[in-house]
Amino acid sequence: MSAKAEPWQTAEIAGPKKALLIMKPEVVVAMIKRAKRSVLIVGHLATETDSEKGKMIDYAIRLNKASGIPVVATAHTVRDFVKQGFHPAAQMSAMDIGNRLKDPTWSGLDGKGPYDVALFMGLPYYMEFVILSGLKHFSTNLKTMTLDRYYNPHASWSFPNLNVEDWTQSLEIIINKLGGK
Amino acid sequence: MHVKAKELKTDVAVVKDLEVSIGKIVDDTWEEPEGPTPFPSITDLRDWDFKLLNRYKPFYLPFCDVCCLCTFGKCDLSGDKRGACGLNMAAQQSRIVLLACCIGAATHIAHARHLVEHLIEKYGRNIPLDQGGLNIDVEAPVTRLVCGIRPKTLKDVEEALDWAEEQVTHCLSATHTGQEGNNIDFESKAFHAGMADQVGMEIADLAQISVLGFPKADPEAPLVELGFGVADVKKPTILVIGHNVPSSVGIIDYLTEKKMMGRVEVVGICCTAHDLTRYSPSAKIVGPISWQLKYIRSGLADLIVVDEQCIRADTLEEAQKVKTPVIASSPKNCLGLENSTDKPANELVSSLVEGKVPGVLILDTDKVGEVAVETAMAVAPKRNRFKIIPEIDEIIEAGKACTGCNECIRACPNNQPIPEAMKAAAEGDLNPLAAILEECVGCARCDSACPNDFPLHSFMVKAGEEDLTQEKYMMRCGRGAIQDVEIREVGGPIVLGEIPGVVAIVGCANYPDGNAAVAEIAEEFARRRFIVVLSGCAAMSAAMVKDEEGKTLYEKYPGGFEAGGILNVGSCVSNPHIAGAAIKIASIFAKRNLRANYEEIADYIHNRVGAVGLAWGAMSQKAASIAAGFWRLGVPVIVGPHGSKYRRMLLGRKDKKEDWYVYDARTGDKVYVGPAPEHLFTTAETKEEAIVMIAKLCMRPNDTTKGRSMKLTHYIDLHKRYYGVMPDDIHLFIRNKMDIPITMKTEIQKILEETEWKETRIPDPTLLKRMVRKRG
Numbered sequence: 001m002s003a004k005a006e007p008w009q010t011a012e013i014a015g016p017k018k019a020l021l022i023m024k025p026e027v028v029v030a031m032i033k034r035a036k037r038s039v040l041i042v043g044h045l046a047t048e049t050d051s052e053k054g055k056m057i058d059y060a061i062r063l064n065k066a067s068g069i070p071v072v073a074t075a076h077t078v079r080d081f082v083k084q085g086f087h088p089a090a091q092m093s094a095m096d097i098g099n100r101l102k103d104p105t106w107s108g109l110d111g112k113g114p115y116d117v118a119l120f121m122g123l124p125y126y127m128e129f130v131i132l133s134g135l136k137h138f139s140t141n142l143k144t145m146t147l148d149r150y151y152n153p154h155a156s157w158s159f160p161n162l163n164v165e166d167w168t169q170s171l172e173i174i175i176n177k178l179g180g181k
Numbered sequence: 182m183h184v185k186a187k188e189l190k191t192d193v194a195v196v197k198d199l200e201v202s203i204g205k206i207v208d209d210t211w212e213e214p215e216g217p218t219p220f221p222s223i224t225d226l227r228d229w230d231f232k233l234l235n236r237y238k239p240f241y242l243p244f245c246d247v248c249c250l251c252t253f254g255k256c257d258l259s260g261d262k263r264g265a266c267g268l269n270m271a272a273q274q275s276r277i278v279l280l281a282c283c284i285g286a287a288t289h290i291a292h293a294r295h296l297v298e299h300l301i302e303k304y305g306r307n308i309p310l311d312q313g314g315l316n317i318d319v320e321a322p323v324t325r326l327v328c329g330i331r332p333k334t335l336k337d338v339e340e341a342l343d344w345a346e347e348q349v350t351h352c353l354s355a356t357h358t359g360q361e362g363n364n365i366d367f368e369s370k371a372f373h374a375g376m377a378d379q380v381g382m383e384i385a386d387l388a389q390i391s392v393l394g395f396p397k398a399d400p401e402a403p404l405v406e407l408g409f410g411v412a413d414v415k416k417p418t419i420l421v422i423g424h425n426v427p428s429s430v431g432i433i434d435y436l437t438e439k440k441m442m443g444r445v446e447v448v449g450i451c452c453t454a455h456d457l458t459r460y461s462p463s464a465k466i467v468g469p470i471s472w473q474l475k476y477i478r479s480g481l482a483d484l485i486v487v488d489e490q491c492i493r494a495d496t497l498e499e500a501q502k503v504k505t506p507v508i509a510s511s512p513k514n515c516l517g518l519e520n521s522t523d524k525p526a527n528e529l530v531s532s533l534v535e536g537k538v539p540g541v542l543i544l545d546t547d548k549v550g551e552v553a554v555e556t557a558m559a560v561a562p563k564r565n566r567f568k569i570i571p572e573i574d575e576i577i578e579a580g581k582a583c584t585g586c587n588e589c590i591r592a593c594p595n596n597q598p599i600p601e602a603m604k605a606a607a608e609g610d611l612n613p614l615a616a617i618l619e620e621c622v623g624c625a626r627c628d629s630a631c632p633n634d635f636p637l638h639s640f641m642v643k644a645g646e647e648d649l650t651q652e653k654y655m656m657r658c659g660r661g662a663i664q665d666v667e668i669r670e671v672g673g674p675i676v677l678g679e680i681p682g683v684v685a686i687v688g689c690a691n692y693p694d695g696n697a698a699v700a701e702i703a704e705e706f707a708r709r710r711f712i713v714v715l716s717g718c719a720a721m722s723a724a725m726v727k728d729e730e731g732k733t734l735y736e737k738y739p740g741g742f743e744a745g746g747i748l749n750v751g752s753c754v755s756n757p758h759i760a761g762a763a764i765k766i767a768s769i770f771a772k773r774n775l776r777a778n779y780e781e782i783a784d785y786i787h788n789r790v791g792a793v794g795l796a797w798g799a800m801s802q803k804a805a806s807i808a809a810g811f812w813r814l815g816v817p818v819i820v821g822p823h824g825s826k827y828r829r830m831l832l833g834r835k836d837k838k839e840d841w842y843v844y845d846a847r848t849g850d851k852v853y854v855g856p857a858p859e860h861l862f863t864t865a866e867t868k869e870e871a872i873v874m875i876a877k878l879c880m881r882p883n884d885t886t887k888g889r890s891m892k893l894t895h896y897i898d899l900h901k902r903y904y905g906v907m908p909d910d911i912h913l914f915i916r917n918k919m920d921i922p923i924t925m926k927t928e929i930q931k932i933l934e935e936t937e938w939k940e941t942r943i944p945d946p947t948l949l950k951r952m953v954r955k956r957g
Contacts, residue, residue: 009591014246015247015257017259074866075865075866078906091906093864093874094866095240095864096832100836124822126823133245137243138240138241
């Protein structure tokens with residue numbers, strides 16, 4: 001795993017406050033376990049991104065089953081979840097969920113209060129980049145983490161740029177350590 | 182000039198309260214009373230803006246953590262930090278939005294100024310303005326609404342242009358260090374710049390339609406040819422690029438005068454192409470903005486004429502590579518060329534033909550016409566379609582030499598798998614490169630990034646060359662304004678909700694599969710009997726898909742402003758015809774006064790006219806100001822994924838019930854109307870999401886039960902089709918049980934029971950307390 005923290009899209013420079021690198025998948029596990037309330041946002045690229053072991057959407061479902069983290073499906077991603085017999089906690093546009101996450105008074109998907117950790121996967125890189133930036137600057141008690149295989153500097157935590165093999169291996173470790181299959 | 186004197190004493194008399202205006206004839210034949218905001222200042226509509234911005238609050242999306250606009254900086258604005266000037270991140274982002282809107286507005290207004298001055302110089306100041314003959318009585322609805330004047334001749338628009346230029350200067354000045362400090366006030370000024378932009382654009386199109394004889398509100402404007410393969414390659418070919426048409430008109434006029442029409446091909450890219458086909462249907466369109474580089478490199482143009490806006494900055498360098506001379510014709514885009522306006526035409530022609538200079542700057546449209554035609558005729562046999570598209574062997578060799586460093590894919594705005602395609606090319610398989618060309622927006626950032634200096638974009642063009650040269654479609658040329666009689670026919674059904682919405686697809690469709698996406702969206706809504714209006718490059722993109730019978734949308738659907746119509750209004754500066762249609766609904770159908778009555782009309786449109794804008798691809802600052810003009814009118818705008826980089830969305834919160842109350846103008850009561858429309862500016866991540874969002878954002882508080890029921894049918898049907906599930910917010914849009922689509926009654930009633938839904942009444946909706954009729 002390379003430790004080079006360069007934005008995947010070369011010109012997407014963040015500024016002084018950059019994402020910390022997830023050098024070990026255990027960091028993600030620790031963050032999820034430590035979080036009081038976390039949420040997973042899954043964009044449409046999760047339905048298109050293949051690895052030998054499956055699509056990103058499969059990892060999202062397994063992560064949910066292992067950790068109980070509610071899933072927000074953006075755009076038409078919900079269709080593919082439902083096809084697999086999985087019902088996300090909500091379908092919402094990426095901007096809508098971003099806008100709610102920045103609001104410390106939002107009562108969450110279940111009415112029980114705001115979230116302290118938001119995990120992202122499957123959004124277009126540059127769109128996730130600006131939403132993470134919005135949250136970095138305007139949310140109060142939220143940590144963000146991208147589980148995509150590209151370094152996205154506006155997150156609180158991000159993987160470095162990874163090849164598919166290293167990335168899926170990391171996701172497998174995370175799911176296993178959270179007690180999932 | 183305007184002189185005002187409280188008391189003037191002379192030898193013969195004492196005159197009190199004297200006012201003299203020189204240089205302007207006041208229109209005292211206009212019976213319509215003047216509204217509260219003629220020629221509004223940057224704060225006159227601030228209260229209205231604040232009403233909208235209180236409901237649709239900004240969600241800021243900074244590109245980076247810093248501000249680098251002055252020499253105190255860079256300043257780190259992350260978190261709750263402030264810069265050396267005291268500005269915080271929210272204000273900085275809104276400042277950037279305002280800057281973008283000022284740039285866009287200035288561009289259109291300067292375009293209008295140039296066009297008007299040019300036409301006055303050539304045809305005189307008293308040329309009458311005529312957008313549609315007897316079919317249009319309410320000419321220039323935006324200018325009437327904003328400025329409170331009714332321009333009748335070319336000279337009459339100068340006053341409105343003076344105002345627009347002044348407003349943009351004020352708005353721009355607010356972005357200076359130490360000026361505006363509040364983000365919502367920056368937003369209000371961005372709306373103001375957008376409104377001034379609408380005036381500028383309207384004047385530009387009004388002037389060129391009137392004087393140059395473009396189609397006048399014609400639903401059956403001629404069909405014209407479009408596509409990479411439209412030009413007859415046996416003839417000398419002139420390529421025009423840009424937005425401001427007079428120099429291209431000069432070419433057509435010269436060909437006509439010399440009886441040379443048919444001997445030279447004149448093709449265009451971007452909005453100049455739109456407007457040229459409105460002038461002469463014998464002109465042809467190559468394609469939208471992103472077709473520039475591949476056309477130039479293919480060597481098909483024997484001469485290139487550039488005017489202004491959206492032209493690649495490296496046009497001259499790229500043209501030199503294929504030995505194509507360039508004529509720059511706009512003071513805004515001189516390309517470093519010598520100003521040769523005063524030189525004899527034959528001297529310029531020989532300089533260009535002999536290659537003594539790569540290009541010339543000519544700021545005289547007639548001379549551009551002569552030099553362009555004569556040069557193209559003489560250069561064509563010498564150039565012999567010289568191109569720099571590589572041969573297949575070169576691509577295979579490059580594929581073998583490619584190290585797979587990923588710099589190209591990391592530079593690509595759309596993450597196209599170029600390294601994998603190069604790997605396949607090394608094995609002799611060029612199909613992946615051809616597939617990328619289908620998705621490519623032609624920016625060539627991959628070329629710039631490649632450490633081996635491989636011309637990757639040219640590799641793609643070669644790989645897809647066969648399909649590219651076959652590309653030929655039909656598009657209806659820009660029709661211009663909407664007729665008053667069309668508004669009379671559809672005004673009622675739109676306001677009552679029985680025509681489910683007006684979908685305006687504008688801007689550029691620079692996105693992978695952008696042409697197909699735009700065409701699909703347009704057809705989806707036309708089939709559902711919405712009115713679909715297009716302009717600019719999006720109007721071209723929608724034409725670039727054929728059905729099984731080889732027909733494009735423009736050949737299949739009527740061009741009238743009617744349910745199921747697909748209309749091309751024209752170029753970028755034709756956008757105000759779309760806003761104008763909404764404004765004219767208030768005027769013609771609802772008999773509201775337009776004259777300087779902006780706030781009331783915007784309130785009317787926001788609450789009653791189910792119009793939604795969509796701008797799908799990556800775009801410039803002009804799209805920001807165009808959108809801002811619609812925001813102030815209360816019309817929601819959706820952008821594609823790259824539009825998220827405009828750095829700010831204006832989002833409603835449907836979960837906050839308190840945000841969705843209006844006054845009932847009949848009683849003064851505050852009534853909950855649900856989140857209609859839910860957002861003023863948002864991003865759709867996918868084409869599917871855009872489709873569902875459009876249907877939803879067409880709902881308005883004023884919808885009748887029949888209208889709302891129809892709109893809900895479309896929203897639910899599309900949601901189920903594209904998302905596979907029922908929407909989770911239907912209960913927010915049902916006011917009473919008559920709203921429920923009849924075929925979904927059981928299903929929806931169950932949802933209403935689960936959500937503890939309560940019936941509400943349908944008000945006469947307004948956000949303005951002063952519009953309440955009951956007093957006391």
